[in-house]
Amino acid sequence: MGVSLIQDSKTLIVKVGSSLVTNNGQGLDRAAIAAWAEQISALVKQGKHVVLVSSGAVAEGMQRLGWKKRPVEINELQAAAAVGQMGLVQMYEQCFAQHGLHTAQLLLTHDDLADRKRYLNARTTLRTLLDLNVIPIINENDTVVTEEIRFGDNDTLGALVANLIEADALIILTDQQGLYSADPRKDPKAEFIHSEMAGNPALEAMAGGAGSAVGTGGMLTKILAAKRAANSGAHTVIASGREPEVLIRLSQGEAIGTHLQAGKMKIIAKKQWLADHLRLGGKLVLDDGAVNVLCKDGKSLLPIGVVEVIGQFERGDVVACVDAAGKEWARGIVNYHASEVRRIMRKPSSEIKNILGYVEEKELIHRDNLVVL
Numbered sequence: 001m002g003v004s005l006i007q008d009s010k011t012l013i014v015k016v017g018s019s020l021v022t023n024n025g026q027g028l029d030r031a032a033i034a035a036w037a038e039q040i041s042a043l044v045k046q047g048k049h050v051v052l053v054s055s056g057a058v059a060e061g062m063q064r065l066g067w068k069k070r071p072v073e074i075n076e077l078q079a080a081a082a083v084g085q086m087g088l089v090q091m092y093e094q095c096f097a098q099h100g101l102h103t104a105q106l107l108l109t110h111d112d113l114a115d116r117k118r119y120l121n122a123r124t125t126l127r128t129l130l131d132l133n134v135i136p137i138i139n140e141n142d143t144v145v146t147e148e149i150r151f152g153d154n155d156t157l158g159a160l161v162a163n164l165i166e167a168d169a170l171i172i173l174t175d176q177q178g179l180y181s182a183d184p185r186k187d188p189k190a191e192f193i194h195s196e197m198a199g200n201p202a203l204e205a206m207a208g209g210a211g212s213a214v215g216t217g218g219m220l221t222k223i224l225a226a227k228r229a230a231n232s233g234a235h236t237v238i239a240s241g242r243e244p245e246v247l248i249r250l251s252q253g254e255a256i257g258t259h260l261q262a263g264k265m266k267i268i269a270k271k272q273w274l275a276d277h278l279r280l281g282g283k284l285v286l287d288d289g290a291v292n293v294l295c296k297d298g299k300s301l302l303p304i305g306v307v308e309v310i311g312q313f314e315r316g317d318v319v320a321c322v323d324a325a326g327k328e329w330a331r332g333i334v335n336y337h338a339s340e341v342r343r344i345m346r347k348p349s350s351e352i353k354n355i356l357g358y359v360e361e362k363e364l365i366h367r368d369n370l371v372v373l
């Protein structure tokens with residue numbers, strides 16, 4: 001990858017695995033967590049947006065409960081995760097507080113991100129937190145899922161979050177320097193992979209399962225996460241979380257770890273995603289002024305620019321933005337139900353509260369959720 005792609009990245013997802021966070025299951029590694037918090041804080045102060053996806057709840061819960069062996073029963077794993085998550089977020093909150101930054105806890109499941117309304121809600125919340133310079137700390141909501149906890153799939157969650165907020169890069173920190181041609185714990189001749197295209201099927205054959213007792217996904221979930229992140233145009237780096245100043249050095253363009261490049265440009269990825277993944281709901285007919293600000297100025301669509309609503313749709317659906325002659329100019333994810341849009345169209349956003357009694361968002365379609373055709 002052009003290593004500078006990390007350097008130029010504005011929005012980063014950093015994922016840290018259980019073995020790192022808990023020092024191989026020995027309990028939370030305060031020094032390591034403090035070091036990542038310091039680096040992330042420095043990046044945020046440079047104007048970057050950083051989301052942290054952290055594993056370690058089960059491992060920390062086991063430690064707190066005095067369990068020596070990872071339980072087999074799902075309900076016990078869930079209990080351990082619930083206990084351990086408390087320690088995890090306390091530690092992050094304390095470490096980021098040293099740098100004057102707040103943290104926020106987000107517990108998500110894969111299903112949350114597959115559901116279009118929840119997807120939009122999660123996306124809006126994350127975007128708001130990042131604008132406030134708060135550090136979102138994300139983990140799986142282990143209480144309500146069984147599949148994810150069984151396979152321990154925070155690598156996938158990291159990629160889903162990268163898709164969710166269209167991050168520029170996903171940095172997966174683990175206990176190895178990166179990807180080797182085979183598991184280096186088992187094959188001393190394994191060669192280091194410096195750079196590849198994300199999604200290259202040859203990578204999947206190289207990746208083995210977890211090598212430690214506390215990590216669960218192994219390299220394969222990281223390779224698949226890179227492929228998924230690339231769908232929204234995000235590059236992935238797999239690197240050692242124990243490498244001093246790893247995040248700072250990556251952001252300065254240093255070639256540390258394995259760089260897996262996304263083949264698609266973000267804007268093309270976004271258009272494809274909007275075209276492929278969400279069903280097209282109805283249409284919004286815009287006045288000429290609204291067409292202009294959307295297409296020429298790259299602004300969000302406000303209710304005042306809409307003159308007619310055609311068809312039915314729900315919050316989170318994709319709608320087409322057309323002019324009076326029916327020509328489609330843009331398409332995007334709408335923040336209100338069709339019946340609500342019919343009530344607030346042609347009105348300034350300041351009247352949404354009076355008309356509906358609540359405000360989902362002041363935009364009908366936020367510019368981040370819109371592509372001009």
Ligand SMILES: Nc1ncnc2c1ncn2[C@@H]1O[C@H](COP(=O)(O)OP(=O)(O)O)[C@@H](O)[C@H]1O
Pocket residue numbers: 016017018019020055173174175176178179180181182183184185206207208209210211212214215216217218219220
């Ligand atoms: N080809 C490979 N290159 C590097 N590591 C590999 C490879 N195949 C399997 N692994 C194993 O994957 C482990 C990292 O995955 P995992 O234990 O799940 O970590 P994490 O907790 O960071 O998600 C490494 O410690 C290593 O033993």
Ligand SMILES: N[C@@H](CCC(=O)OP(=O)(O)O)C(=O)O
Pocket residue numbers: 016017018019054055056057058059081139140142151152153154155214215216217218
């Ligand atoms: N939610 C689980 C995540 C488990 C997991 O994905 O672990 P890892 O393979 O170490 O990233 C936990 O916090 O323990």
